[in-house]
Amino acid sequence: MMNVEKVKVERMVAGGDAMARLADGRVVFIDGAITGERVAIEITTNKRDFARARIIEILEASAHRVAPPCRFVAAGCGGCGWQHLAIDRQMPTKVAIVGEALRRTAKISEGEIFALVAKGGSVASTAFRTTLRMAVLQDGSLGFRRAASNELVATTECLVGHALLNEIIATARATNTDEVTLRCGASTGERAVWLHDERGRGRIMGLPDDVNVGVEALVHEKVVGVTLRIMMTSFFQSSHAAAELLVETVREAATVEALSGHHGRVIDAYGGVGLFAATLLKPEVPTTLIETSESSCRDAKVNLAEHLRQTRDTASPSQIVRGNVEQWSPVEAGLVLADPARTGLGPQAVSKLVATNAQRIVLVSCDAVAGARDLRLLIDGGYELEKVTVLDLFPHTPHIETVSVLQRKARATR
Ligand SMILES: C[S@@+](CC[C@H](N)C(=O)[O-])C[C@H]1O[C@@H](n2cnc3c(N)ncnc32)[C@H](O)[C@@H]1O
Structure with a gap:
């Protein structure tokens, strides 16, 4: 019953x-x-x-309920979970969720939350995504999964996908692989496909002539005027607009003084291909980028080549450290930029970042609850929370990005 x-x-x-x-x-x-x-x-x-x-x-029904703008939602596509919510309600809803996480998990009072949380920017709500991970259906066409299911839904286009990727989705047919990643550089027009088949038997047909294929394929993207190399297996922000918005928000949070190396070394923890270090730091600023992914570190070496070269013969050379932040041996720093995966920092990584004694920490979180837990750990580690900016980098989905900035509390003198 x-x-x-x-x-x-x-x-x-x-x-x-x-x-x-x-x-x-x-x-x-x-x-x-x-x-x-x-x-x-x-x-x-x-x-x-x-x-x-x-x-x-x-x-x-709520006055904010709308018919999903994407026709594949009706067919069951679970790619975007909030297409039933009016686009102008999505940011306020995300701000409210962040406030609730700060209250419940970070144990910050209602009054403080009101003063701390700011609404940041959003990216356009269609045609923005420059990376899409898609499933391969039995007939070789591409699609997405139903929400909370392994069942696949064929999609001949994606509302939030960049036009360069939609051209691929319309004609591609893949075999001997369950999943593919499509990526383009919105600013360069380059595009590539990676088949997720470990045995190397996967094939893909029906691609436009310019599309590169394979685990070693890569694209370039120009972010705030800086060209970055991005391999298919490396993490990159979901869109060109998201990367630019995030860089500008981190720039403002970190302050020009700290980014210029005025307070000491800059740590780019969970640095990926070097998005923040390459766009925000002058080559002469001593920098440590920490990252687990082999391909991201290879990209970072290219993207930060000038930074590595200009500091090589100094007392404080820049470094790319391949490994976990949790296992890293901390060094003194003036500024920490930390942009962990969805699980957040956790106590071990927080203890490493706090041990740098950095004056300022900018934390980029892509999960409101994990982010609130990390803020509590950093506050307990001797930092004061100055501001939390909520960004909407994933319209039509409940994904929330926050950029939080913390300043080290002055130590009491005897
Ligand atoms: C959200 S991405 C951010 C990357 C980069 N900051 C950017 O904006 O492009 C997180 C990155 O952390 C890396 N990563 C995941 N776990 C890690 C860990 N425990 N220690 C260091 N890096 C890690 C991932 O490979 C990924 O590149």
Whole structure:
């Protein structure tokens, strides 16, 4: 028998679901509902403290509910989880989720949150993504997965995909591989495809002539005037606009003085291909980039070649360190830029970054809750939170990016 209830949505939460209370007082997370809506739901997961549910009927729709702008949502594509929410409500909803994470997880008071959290920029809501990871269907065409499922949905185009990638999606046919990554440089027009098949048997046909294929393929992207090399296996921001917006937000947070090396070495932790170091730091500023990925480190060596060359014979040469931040031997620094993956820093990495004694730490987080946990750890490690800027680099999805800036507290003198 169906377990059905009628509930009123209280708010939207990290991860994108809506939250309401069941008659028995438990919290229920509902996929696809919006703050303020009254919905009839069917419970799909029942736990002691909470439940999960799907909507059976929307009894009172939010004024912010819209028809998904992408036709593949109706076909089941789970690539963008918030296409039912009006685009102008997405940023305010993300700001509210960040505030809630700071209150609950970072234990920051309501009044402080109001003063600390600022709405930053957003990228355009269509045709922005320059990297897409896609699944390969049985007939070789490309598509995405349904939400919370391994079932595949064929998509002949992607609303948020760059036009250069949509040309590939329309005609490509792949075999002997389950997944492909498509990437283009929006500023250079270069594009490439990487087949995720470890045995090297994958093939792809129907590509425009200019597309490079393979694990060694790469594109270049020009960000705030600096050309970066990006291999297919290296991480890069989801779009050209996202990279530029993030760089400018980090620049403002870090301050010109700290970026000029005035307070000492700059640490670019989780540095990737060197996006921040290459665009924000003059070549003479002693820099340490720490990164686990082999291909990203290879890219960073090219992108930071001038930085490495200009400091090579000085007492404080720049370095690219391949390895985990958690295992790194910290050095004294003036500024730390840290941009970890979705899991965030965690206590071990925080202890390494705090051990640099840097005056300023700029933390880029792509998960509101992990970011709030890291801020609490940094505050407890002797830093004061100055500002949290919320960016929307992934419109139509619940993904949230924040740039937080912390200043080392003055030590008490006896
Ligand atoms: C969110 S990306 C940021 C990259 C770069 N800052 C950028 O904006 O392009 C995180 C990067 O951290 C790297 N990474 C993941 N875990 C790591 C760890 N424990 N230590 C160092 N780097 C790590 C990933 O390979 C990835 O390049």
